[in-house]
Every structure is written in structure tokens, then in C-alpha cells.
Amino acid sequence: MIGVVVVGVGIAGSVRIRDLLKPLQSSPSENLKIVGFVSRRDLGEHNGVKQICLEEALRSSEVDAAFICTDNQNHEESVRRFLEAGKHVLVEYPMVLSAHAAHELWQMAEEKGKVLHVEHIELLTEEYRALKKEVDGRTLEKGVLHFTGGPLHKQRSGFTAFSGIARVTWLVDLFGELTVTSATQEENPGEDYSKLTAHFVTANNKPVTWIEERAPGMKREKKVNFTFTNGVLDSLPPARRGSVGPFMQDQNLFAQKLLGQVPKEELAAEKKRILYCIDLAEKIKQYCEH
Ligand SMILES: NC(=O)C1=CN([C@@H]2O[C@H](COP(=O)(O)OP(=O)(O)OC[C@H]3O[C@@H](n4cnc5c(N)ncnc54)[C@H](O)[C@@H]3O)[C@@H](O)[C@H]2O)C=CC1
Numbered sequence: 275m276i277g278v279v280v281v282g283v284g285i286a287g288s289v290r291i292r293d294l295l296k297p298l299q300s301s302p303s304e305n306l307k308i309v310g311f312v313s314r315r316d317l318g319e320h321n322g323v324k325q326i327c328l329e330e331a332l333r334s335s336e337v338d339a340a341f342i343c344t345d346n347q348n349h350e351e352s353v354r355r356f357l358e359a360g361k362h363v364l365v366e367y368p369m370v371l372s373a374h375a376a377h378e379l380w381q382m383a384e385e386k387g388k389v390l391h392v393e394h395i396e397l398l399t400e401e402y403r404a405l406k407k408e409v410d411g412r413t414l415e416k417g418v419l420h421f422t423g424g425p426l427h428k429q430r431s432g433f434t435a436f437s438g439i440a441r442v443t444w445l446v447d448l449f450g451e452l453t454v455t456s457a458t459q460e461e462n463p464g465e466d467y468s469k470l471t472a473h474f475v476t477a478n479n480k481p482v483t484w485i486e487e488r489a490p491g492m493k494r495e496k497k498v499n500f501t502f503t504n505g506v507l508d509s510l511p512p513a514r515r516g517s518v519g520p521f522m523q524d525q526n527l528f529a530q531k532l533l534g535q536v537p538k539e540e541l542a543a544e545k546k547r548i549l550y551c552i553d554l555a556e557k558i559k560q561y562c563e564h
């Protein structure tokens with residue numbers, strides 16, 4: 275069995291603990307065993323799982339892997355410490371809040387011979403699968419992806435291009451290589467309002483726009499407007515509810531990596547995409563700061 279600790283018990287961390295306790299039957303996740311969780315709060319136990327302190331988690335020979343489910347701002351430090359301690363790491367997206375740290379940590383994982391897995395559940399939802407199917411094989415002329423949602427805590431979540439990396443990932447997975455041509459951020463701190471607008475071009479020089487807008491009361495929603503040579507897609511196609519939730523699918527993928535069941539080419543392509551998207555986020559940040 276592969277011993278796992280969950281670090282950070284918020285929404286994502288609680289789902290992780292639940293899924294680790296009840297793995298999908300006959301799936302790679304059955305090889306994972308939760309041995310504890312780490313929290314800054316004194317919780318004692320959570321669903322029968324015991325709390326352990328960070329130092330113990332780093333030291334314990336029972337712990338083979340850590341799930342980092344803390345606020346974005348903490349990811350870099352946690353990933354680094356668990357890799358240094360010789361543990362495999364699963365980290366919720368965004369992996370870290372700078373391109374430099376992302377490249378450095380990836381290199382460190384490779385040197386240590388450890389699996390570094392970044393959760394990207396935005397690619398595993400039925401909503402996304404339906405969209406991908408709709409887009410596949412069509413030629414884009416121009417596209418807009420507009421996300422809205424409630425405000426985030428700036429300090430804990432980091433710059434918008436990183437906290438919203440799931441939207442960048444969608445665009446890259448749908449349309450391939452993108453180049454940032456400009457980006458701006460509007461903010462009204464008094465009203466907790468923010469709006470990021472980033473402009474890209476595809477490899478064929480077609481314009482793509484990403485808008486990430488957040489304010490109190492704004493519904494978590496994604497709107498698309500994609501013009502193809504053969505028609506317009508102006509809403510997300512309907513999707514059925516999947517039988518296996520995205521976090522569980524992600525956990526299975528991580529377990530498969532630990533078991534050496536994921537082909538090298540797939541691992542390399544995933545790493546490339548993750549670092550590529552983080553590099554785009556960094557570029558967007560630079561545009562917004564100038
Ligand atoms: N909620 C979701 O559906 C998804 C969340 N994520 C990612 O998961 C991560 C966590 O998000 P949520 O669970 O939604 O946020 P949350 O705010 O509910 O949970 C974060 C938890 O981490 C704890 N924490 C922060 N620093 C810590 C530290 N140094 N040591 C121990 N615990 C610490 C906080 O006290 C809090 O309980 C974020 O990186 C987010 O981007 C990714 C995909 C989906």
C-alpha cells in the first residue's frame with residue numbers, strides 16, 4: 275500500500291479525504307491508503323482519519339505521498355518540502371504562482387525520482403468533454419472564453435492568471451499553442467471587483483480572448499463564443515452527469531503514475547502542457563504589471 279497524507283482540509287482537501295477512504299472499486303486508487311491529514315487548525319480527526327503534524331508527515335516512513343490541498347500561496351513551499359523529504363506529490367492546481375518555481379520544482383522531482391502530479395480536474399469534467407468533442411476537427415476564426423465567479427482572497431490565491439489557470443488550460447487544450455499579445459487587469463478593491471482580459475493569437479494567427487471577472491454575488495459560470503469556419507458555438511454544449519467525479523478520476527491517474535502504468539509520452543505531454551500554461555500565466559502577469 276502507498277501511504278498518503280492530505281495537507282489542508284478545505285473544500286478540495288475534504289473531498290480528497292472522502293475519496294481516499296472510499297476508492298473506486300477495482301481501480302488503481304485501491305493501492306492508496308490515507309494515513310493522516312495535516313491542518314493548521316486543531317481538528318484531532320476528520321471522518322475517522324487522524325491529524326498529524328507537518329513535521330511528522332515529512333519524517334514518517336509510513337507516508338509515501340502527499341496531497342497538497344492548501345491555498346495556492348502555500349503550494350510552492352509544501353511541494354518543495356515533501357519532495358525534499360523524498361515523497362511523491364499531488365498538488366491541486368495552480369501548481370505554483372510563478373513560472374520559475376514551476377520549472378524548478380519539476381526538475382527537483384525528476385532528480386529525486388518522485389512523481390509530481392498536478393490536478394487539472396477542469397479537463398476531466400463531462401462539461402469539458404462535451405465542449406472538446408464539439409470543437410475537435412473544426413477550424414477556429416476567433417474565440418472568447420469568459421469566466422465569472424465570486425471574489426478570491428488575493429493574498430492566498432495569487433495573481434488571477436494563476437488562480438484562473440484552468441481557463442488557460444482549456445484554451446490550450448482546445449486550440450493548441452497560444453501567444454499572449456496583450457493583457458490588462460481592472461480592479462476596484464472597494465467593491466471587491468476584478469476583471470482580467472488577456473488576448474492571445476493561435477499558431478494560425480487567430481485571436482483568442484480570455485476574460486476572468488470576479489465580484490461578490492457573481493455566479494460561477496463559463497461562457498464561450500467560438501467562431502469557426504463552419505459556424506458559431508455560443509454556449510457550452512449540454513453534458514450529462516458523469517458516474518465518476520473529477521477528483522476521483524484525478525486520484526486514479528495519480529495512483530496509475532505511482533504504479534508506473536502511465537506511458538512516458540503521456541507523462542511528457544502532460545508536463546509540457548502544465549509548464550506551458552504556467553509560462554502563459556507568467557506572461558499575462560507581466561503584461562498586466564506594465
Ligand atoms: N474547490 C474546488 O473545487 C477546487 C479547488 N482547487 C484547488 O484546491 C486548493 C484548495 O482550494 P479549496 O479547497 O477550494 O480552498 P479552501 O479555502 O476551502 O481550503 C484551503 C484550506 O487550506 C488550509 N491551509 C492553508 N494554508 C495551510 C497550511 N500552510 N497548512 C495547512 N493547511 C493550510 C486553509 O486553512 C483551508 O482550510 C486551491 O489550490 C484550489 O485552486 C482546484 C480545483 C477545484
Ligand SMILES: C=CC1=C(C)/C(=C/c2[nH]c(/C=C3N=C(/C=C4\NC(=O)C(C)=C4C=C)C(C)=C\3CCC(=O)O)c(CCC(=O)O)c2C)NC1=O
Pocket residue numbers: 285395396399437438440494520
Ligand atoms: C459552491 C462553491 C464553490 C467554491 C467555493 C468553489 C471553489 C473552486 N472551484 C474550483 C474549480 C472547480 N470546481 C469544480 C467543482 C466543484 N467545486 C466545488 O467546490 C463544488 C461543490 C463543485 C461541484 C459541484 C470543478 C469541476 C472545477 C474545475 C474548474 C471548472 O471546470 O470550473 C476552484 C479552483 C480555481 C478555479 O478554477 O476557479 C475553486 C477555488 N467551487 C464551487 O463550486
